[in-house]
Amino acid sequence: MGNTKVIAAVYGPREVQNRSQQINDQVLVRCEYSMANFSTGDRIRKPKGDRRSTEISLVIRQTMEACIMTHLMPRSQIDIFVQVLQADGGTRSACINAATLALAEAGIPMRDLVTSCSAGYLCTTPLLDLNYVEDNAGGPDVTVGILAKMDKVTLLQMDAKLPMDIFENVMQLAIEGCKAIAHYIRDVMSHLLSFYVLITPSVI
Amino acid sequence: MKEIPLQLSLSQTQRSRLRAALEKLQDLASKSTASVTVADTIPVNHEDGILKGHGTSEFNEEVVATVCGVVERVNKLVYVRTLRARYIPEVGDIIVGRVLEIAPKRWRLEINFSQDAVLMLSSMNLPDGIQRRRTAVDELNMRSIFEENDVVCAEVRGFQHDGSLQLQARSQKYGKLERGQLLSVPSYLVKRRKQHFHHLEKYGVDLILGCNGFIWVGEHVEPKDNEMVEDHQKQEEFTPLETRQHICRIANSIRLLSALGFNLSADKIVETAEASMFSNIAIKDILGAEFCVETAETELKRRVSKRRS
Numbered sequence: 077m078g079n080t081k082v083i084a085a086v087y088g089p090r091e092v093q094n095r096s097q098q099i100n101d102q103v104l105v106r107c108e109y110s111m112a113n114f115s116t117g118d119r120i121r122k123p124k125g126d127r128r129s130t131e132i133s134l135v136i137r138q139t140m141e142a143c144i145m146t147h148l149m150p151r152s153q154i155d156i157f158v159q160v161l162q163a164d165g166g167t168r169s170a171c172i173n174a175a176t177l178a179l180a181e182a183g184i185p186m187r188d189l190v191t192s193c194s195a196g197y198l199c200t201t202p203l204l205d206l207n208y209v210e211d212n213a214g215g216p217d218v219t220v221g222i223l224a225k226m227d228k229v230t231l232l233q234m235d236a237k238l239p240m241d242i243f244e245n246v247m248q249l250a251i252e253g254c255k256a257i258a259h260y261i262r263d264v265m266s267h268l269l270s271f272y273v274l275i276t277p278s279v280i
Numbered sequence: 281m282k283e284i285p286l287q288l289s290l291s292q293t294q295r296s297r298l299r300a301a302l303e304k305l306q307d308l309a310s311k312s313t314a315s316v317t318v319a320d321t322i323p324v325n326h327e328d329g330i331l332k333g334h335g336t337s338e339f340n341e342e343v344v345a346t347v348c349g350v351v352e353r354v355n356k357l358v359y360v361r362t363l364r365a366r367y368i369p370e371v372g373d374i375i376v377g378r379v380l381e382i383a384p385k386r387w388r389l390e391i392n393f394s395q396d397a398v399l400m401l402s403s404m405n406l407p408d409g410i411q412r413r414r415t416a417v418d419e420l421n422m423r424s425i426f427e428e429n430d431v432v433c434a435e436v437r438g439f440q441h442d443g444s445l446q447l448q449a450r451s452q453k454y455g456k457l458e459r460g461q462l463l464s465v466p467s468y469l470v471k472r473r474k475q476h477f478h479h480l481e482k483y484g485v486d487l488i489l490g491c492n493g494f495i496w497v498g499e500h501v502e503p504k505d506n507e508m509v510e511d512h513q514k515q516e517e518f519t520p521l522e523t524r525q526h527i528c529r530i531a532n533s534i535r536l537l538s539a540l541g542f543n544l545s546a547d548k549i550v551e552t553a554e555a556s557m558f559s560n561i562a563i564k565d566i567l568g569a570e571f572c573v574e575t576a577e578t579e580l581k582r583r584v585s586k587r588r589s
Binding site: 152183185224266270 | 315317318319320335337339344346347348349362363364365366394395396443444
């Protein structure tokens with residue numbers, strides 16, 4: 077999304093590492109978000125578990141848990157690792173989109189594709205997918221995550237106050253952005269899939 | 281144990297040949313396959329009494345895919361076969377796995393499933409071949425049978441009521457695998473067949489196609505009744521260079537076939553290995569660009585002729 081670059085890795089479903097965390101009727105989803113030192117303009121060495129990344133890890137984990145069909149893989153765990161290589165605003169939505177793609181590619185059953193997009197409101201204009209400069213201008217920033225087909229919201233975050241009617245406009249814009257991303261992800265997926273399907277005959 | 285993606289440096293002509301071959305193969309296959317991604321609707325023509333299988337769910341009275349893969353239909357059952365998912369065990373499958381840890385009375389094996397598999401001491405034959413109760417001494421000597429990181433061949437026994445997967449190795453053909461290579465391929469490439477153990481007599485090589493996508497290529501060993509007696513002699517034996525080369529050649533053929541995404545069967549593997557020998561291709565060049573293109577073209581010819589006949 078813009079200049080933001082993110083990599084995502086999914087491991088699992090695999091045996092639960094910490095036996096005490098095992099859940100008997102569903103899968104344990106874990107998520108780790110980190111930012112590379114070189115990802116921002118000034119090189120800052122951040123401690124690994126700072127508040128911001130723990131919060132985003134939690135947000136991504138909850139969003140993904142909503143779409144993974146957790147009851148199908150009991151007593152196992154799925155690890156999602158997302159790392160920001162280049163940050164230019166909207167990292168958390170980029171991470172969610174990358175994680176969805178990685179999960180779908182790993183063959184993990186999901187209810188629907190989750191896509192996320194941020195929107196803001198600056199100088200009386202609603203803006204879609206804020207970049208770093210727009211983000212730092214201090215205006216309100218709404219991050220929305222939706223299940224594209226079911227039209228359900230799984231994530232909604234806003235850091236500032238906005239009047240009701242403007243909020244609705246901004247939210248609508250973000251949802252449209254999400255749908256555009258869903259469309260794009262679907263394209264990428266079917267392209268990937270056609271490569272795999274290519275040769276394997278269906279006849280057993 | 282990781283899958284090895286093939287990094288090909290194709291020349292211009294090779295690339296176009298490979299693409300042409302793969303596209304033709306796709307044309308041949310696409311008449312019966314439809315691929316779906318997550319949340320795609322699967323058309324069912326509003327037949328009533330459709331059974332929804334794995335990888336599907338219902339939304340707004342439509343059948344919707346929950347995984348990426350290929351739609352398969354068996355009579356009224358509709359399911360989606362995933363291409364890149366974990367192995368799903370079925371009772372009686374022959375699998376190859378690696379020992380992760382030794383727990384009380386059991387070994388834990390990694391078998392590419394969402395959990396570790398369990399091989400109980402009581403569900404395998406003792407090395408001396410005597411049927412008796414397992415004692416505490418046997419339990420202490422478990423490391424003399426399998427150690428950590430050993431490669432083991434076993435059979436799926438079933439799921440325990442607590443959901444864990446149990447294995448058994450009650451025959452001479454199961455057990456520890458030594459002197460060979462373990463390959464990991466996507467599990468959908470290995471189909472369930474009558475025969476998973478193959479002894480390629482010409483090469484003195486054993487080939488075990490594990491249903492979980494782990495494939496063992498190793499030196500041929502005769503199943504012995506009394507392994508304990510033979511143990512000391514075995515240590516001194518030496519795998520001849522020729523056999524090692526055969527192992528590598530066959531292993532590389534499997535790598536190539538899996539990278540191209542062809543189903544793996546013993547016949548096809550041997551065929552590929554022989555083709556490479558016939559055209560004087562060095563073992564390391566099996567994974568090279570030229571032979572890769574040739575294999576794809578051969579497979580295309582084979583399928584075209586099969587379709588005509």
